[in-house]
């Protein structure tokens with residue numbers, strides 16, 4: 001049927017059904033209401049909690065056949081692509097909870113130390129909840145995309161001459177002495193929100209994976225995933241628990257050396273952390289899950305980063321690629337036929353400098369806009 005877009009519809013052709021019914025009931029598709037509404041009964045919220053949400057969560061669990069093939073023996077690898085959250089990282093999961101609870105408690109301002117993604121998420125959710133957002137960052141070590149976000153969302157950004165650990169020390173003191181709520185992952189509501197990623201993995205797989213590989217910085221996320229798996233296990237939603245495999249960057253690997261690193265160094269700035277705030281929790285997770293911590297070098301991280309993009313079509317940020325780099329490093333330990341989930345914590349667009357500086361690929365420039373010249377450049 002030809003549709004006339006120019007003539008206003010008559011009452012006969014116009015649907016008389018209410019708009020809402022047209023959009024919703026006519027299909028099986030229910031809109032995702034955000035992770036707090038979806039998992040409300042598993043979270044510390046009540047009817048009076050104002051829910052500050054950008055409809056975060058429900059991120060895809062994507063099979064990665066090339067990486068599975070690299071391991072072989074029937075191992076199936078999937079990535080939990082949390083870079084598709086509203087501000088581009090898993091931090092949104094924790095922030096919807098932390099900011100909703102801060103709002104419930106009447107907070108007017110929040111503060112965080114950040115290697116970038118926490119500040120982007122804190123800024124977005126705090127502004128949406130009508131609060132001021134103060135962000136303390138290590139000067140010169142925040143990826144461009146993340147800084148752009150914090151600024152545009154309207155955070156008040158303060159760069160200190162120190163590293164992340166110095167910034168965290170300051171914000172802890174600020175929160176003790178001034179009317180600002182701390183929203184780093186030592187805020188317990190952050191981990192409550194982040195544990196929903198484990199729920200989503202189980203909801204899709206029908207069970208927990210055999211292994212969960214995850215980058216470790218402050219070690220909040222590994223602790224949160226474990227909380228989620230354990231809670232679902234207790235409720236009978238899965239009948240096993242994964243081995244938790246945490247990966248740190250070799251230049252920022254306090255869990256491997258067994259002590260804090262005073263000057264952590266890695267190009268994976270999101271995990272450039274020398275003294276993880278959730279140290280004891282994460283060690284408890286490793287022990288309870290019979291898991292391991294391992295280090296991956298920046299070279300290995302970059303290899304996995306390029307491989308994910310060029311072989312699987314998935315662009316994550318360097319820190320996220322540590323999970324895949326780690327899996328490939330210890331691939332001989334993976335049991336045959338195992339299901340492995342690697343967490344991709346953030347979006348590749350966060351750090352365009354890294355992509356351009358470390359791609360093996362180059363723009364062919366200086367080409368005249370003529371068919372024969374362009375064809376030649378294309379190799380025809």
Ligand SMILES: *Cc1c(COP(=O)(O)O)cnc(C)c1O
Pocket residue numbers: 089090091117118185215216217218219220221222270271317319320345346347
């Ligand atoms: C915050 C962050 C991490 C580290 O998570 P922790 O909870 O601090 O261990 C890893 N990757 C990205 C992209 C992050 O933003």
